[in-house]
Amino acid sequence: MTETVEFRPLPADIGEHELLVNMGPSHPSTHGVLRVVLRVDGETVVDALPDLGFLHRCFEKLAESWTWPQVVPLTDRLDYVSAMTNELAYVIAVEKLAGIEVPERAQVIRVIMAELQRIASHLVWFGSFANDLGATTPFLYAIREREHILDLFEAAAGARLTYSYLRIGGVRNDLPPGFVEKCRDFLRLMPKRLKEYENLLLKNVIFVARTKGVGRLTREQAIAYGCSGPVLRASGVDFDLRRDEPYAAYGRFDIDVPVGTEGDVYDRTVCRFEEMRASLKIIAQALDALEPGETMAKVPRVLKPPAGDVYSRIESPRGEVGVYLVSTGGTGPYRVKWRAPSFVHLESLPLMCRGHYVADVVANIGSIDIILGEVDR
Amino acid sequence: MLADLVGLLQRLWGQLHMAASVSPFWQAVFDVSWGLVKFLLVVLFMILNTLVLVWLERKLSARIQSRLGPMRCGRPHGWLQLIADTFKLLGKEDIIPRAVDKALFIIAPVVVFTSSLLIYVVIPLGPGAIVSDLDVGMVYLAAAASFTVMGVLMAGWGSNSKWSLLGAMRGAAMLVSYEVPMVLAVIAVVMVSGTLSTDGIVRAQSGLWNIVVQPLGFLVFLAALFAELNRVPFDLAEAESELVAGYNVEYSGLRFAFFFLAEYANLLALSAVAVTLYFGGWQGPWLPPFVWFMLKTYAFVILVMWIRWTLPRVRVDQLLSFGWKVLLPAALVNLFATGIYVLWV
Numbered sequence A: 001m002t003e004t005v006e007f008r009p010l011p012a013d014i015g016e017h018e019l020l021v022n023m024g025p026s027h028p029s030t031h032g033v034l035r036v037v038l039r040v041d042g043e044t045v046v047d048a049l050p051d052l053g054f055l056h057r058c059f060e061k062l063a064e065s066w067t068w069p070q071v072v073p074l075t076d077r078l079d080y081v082s083a084m085t086n087e088l089a090y091v092i093a094v095e096k097l098a099g100i101e102v103p104e105r106a107q108v109i110r111v112i113m114a115e116l117q118r119i120a121s122h123l124v125w126f127g128s129f130a131n132d133l134g135a136t137t138p139f140l141y142a143i144r145e146r147e148h149i150l151d152l153f154e155a156a157a158g159a160r161l162t163y164s165y166l167r168i169g170g171v172r173n174d175l176p177p178g179f180v181e182k183c184r185d186f187l188r189l190m191p192k193r194l195k196e197y198e199n200l201l202l203k204n205v206i207f208v209a210r211t212k213g214v215g216r217l218t219r220e221q222a223i224a225y226g227c228s229g230p231v232l233r234a235s236g237v238d239f240d241l242r243r244d245e246p247y248a249a250y251g252r253f254d255i256d257v258p259v260g261t262e263g264d265v266y267d268r269t270v271c272r273f274e275e276m277r278a279s280l281k282i283i284a285q286a287l288d289a290l291e292p293g294e295t296m297a298k299v300p301r302v303l304k305p306p307a308g309d310v311y312s313r314i315e316s317p318r319g320e321v322g323v324y325l326v327s328t329g330g331t332g333p334y335r336v337k338w339r340a341p342s343f344v345h346l347e348s349l350p351l352m353c354r355g356h357y358v359a360d361v362v363a364n365i366g367s368i369d370i371i372l373g374e375v376d377r
Numbered sequence B: 001m002l003a004d005l006v007g008l009l010q011r012l013w014g015q016l017h018m019a020a021s022v023s024p025f026w027q028a029v030f031d032v033s034w035g036l037v038k039f040l041l042v043v044l045f046m047i048l049n050t051l052v053l054v055w056l057e058r059k060l061s062a063r064i065q066s067r068l069g070p071m072r073c074g075r076p077h078g079w080l081q082l083i084a085d086t087f088k089l090l091g092k093e094d095i096i097p098r099a100v101d102k103a104l105f106i107i108a109p110v111v112v113f114t115s116s117l118l119i120y121v122v123i124p125l126g127p128g129a130i131v132s133d134l135d136v137g138m139v140y141l142a143a144a145a146s147f148t149v150m151g152v153l154m155a156g157w158g159s160n161s162k163w164s165l166l167g168a169m170r171g172a173a174m175l176v177s178y179e180v181p182m183v184l185a186v187i188a189v190v191m192v193s194g195t196l197s198t199d200g201i202v203r204a205q206s207g208l209w210n211i212v213v214q215p216l217g218f219l220v221f222l223a224a225l226f227a228e229l230n231r232v233p234f235d236l237a238e239a240e241s242e243l244v245a246g247y248n249v250e251y252s253g254l255r256f257a258f259f260f261l262a263e264y265a266n267l268l269a270l271s272a273v274a275v276t277l278y279f280g281g282w283q284g285p286w287l288p289p290f291v292w293f294m295l296k297t298y299a300f301v302i303l304v305m306w307i308r309w310t311l312p313r314v315r316v317d318q319l320l321s322f323g324w325k326v327l328l329p330a331a332l333v334n335l336f337a338t339g340i341y342v343l344w345v
Helices: A059-064 A071-076 A083-098 A104-132 A137-157 A179-202 A205-211 A219-224 A229-234 A265-289 A341-346 A349-353 A358-368 A372-376 B002-020 B024-064 B081-091 B102-122 B137-158 B162-193 B198-204 B215-229 B253-278 B289-308 B316-344
Strands: A018-023 A035-041 A044-051 A308-316 A319-327 A335-339
Touching (some): A018 B162, A035 A358, A071 A083, A083 A319, A104 A137, A205 A265, A205 A358, A229 A265, A319 A341, B162 B215, B162 B253, B215 B289, B215 B316
Antiparallel strands (some): A018 A035, A035 A044, A308 A319
């Protein structure tokens, strides 16, 4: 009666002293339903193979049967920790395809939202990463600060996680009254809190010992493996789409891009951490640049972009989100291809883990900040 | 009226003594049963305190994390929560997975729980208030304290799960690296006090607490204590975010409750040991000895909890090298210095 389920990938050449350990799909530190098959020799990892697909929801296929605007809420559910930037990636691609000119105020609002979202997303990462390393308290602190951002989003979009706030041609509605003031309050509060986190975790001897020299990706490796975002920058590549290929209103602002040198877990941590500071700076500039005006372009009720294809990419908190759209001139996309940074980064996980300890696998997974909703789509 | 009652009890006690002293046999029966009564009292003390500790940890961690902690079940401040917790654990299904080594799996929680219980035997709660003032109290203590790891190993091996095995192996690796410096630190205290008896060590501190004479020894002891207690930053055998729950991952319900209780029982016991060794045990002015003892122990418990909710976890190789390259030399230096101090000062 016993049915044998063959798990793949199952290496046939498992050594005498080696043990095959299944990390996940239900494991507290795989950030969802990632399964990593670990080949361990004692506590040392010989090989780590990520196994994906537990959260596959047919996003790309589903999008083909929906209309252009209907796909926006779907993109929310890919990287659910950073829904705003996902919407932004899709919306910008469609606008490029249909040749829609977005009003300036909407562009600035988009920048504010995307940067707030970046901070919120990095806060979630910060908390769960600390948790992965055994420090439970920073998670609660990070969530406390994220609450301010979610309140702001709720005021603007009415939702706290999946916003559907950005629309093709602009944003759904203008900023609600009081939003700018509350946002400025947050900007005043956050640097103090970041300092606090730094003292609590980043300067901690144990934390430094756990992260320095772990999961190192050289500059060449990071480029070869297609890394992007903080993972790429931690390896010493000074590349940020917001600055180098400006979209929305990013071209108007002064953007700090923190770059690491070692490419280890510690540098990735510091890079993300400094990015939060940089985002605060961008938001402050964007709030100053807000001028009254339209927030929505004239978009036909039934949108039918001309036949053709477009690839557009933006800098999400996790890295480069790329959207490839094919239109046949119909009311919906013919094909949607989503380049998810988490998915690409997972490829470099075995490289980071080999030769290190089991505990480092957890640190590595945390440091590339994967979101499984985006990995599996 | 209270005085009457005390008088009555004293008379009864005297008569019991008289009756017992007529023959060696009855004397033995009396001694054994009196020992048992004392032991049961200590068990009761431990279980009550453990429940308080569980509640305290939840509230304290909540405070540290800017939460409220349990508030609903029992007002004020959720004091009934511990009873609710207990009933929840009692009501859980007792699962014994098919693949486990049944004997080891069943015995392991008992071993862990008992070993933390054993420590209480030699802890002086007040002058004369000790289950058994052994001449070799400290030797017994070191033996009893390291016994916990036996249970951890049994659980890890018996569970027949890879995660538990990793946890148990970590536990064993940790044991060899922290137990030696810990015992060396304790030996230094014994040298200063000139006795192995715990009660004697407390009495020897009537003038000066050992922490003043043994600051380095205390730090070594403190670091080893965290490893012994399996707490952050040295909670490698459990390591929730790495090994899921380590050695106790396959346990549920009452068996898990035993591990859980043992953890807190151990926390209290080792805090009491630390207080006994370094903070003058029950000694202190104005207040009764037992109150002093409890105050100091709880202060120490809170310190341990505070550290747990602040620090991240070290890696297993880091703990081992810390144990051998930092703790052991420090303990040896401390021992050497103590030797000189005892000989010539």
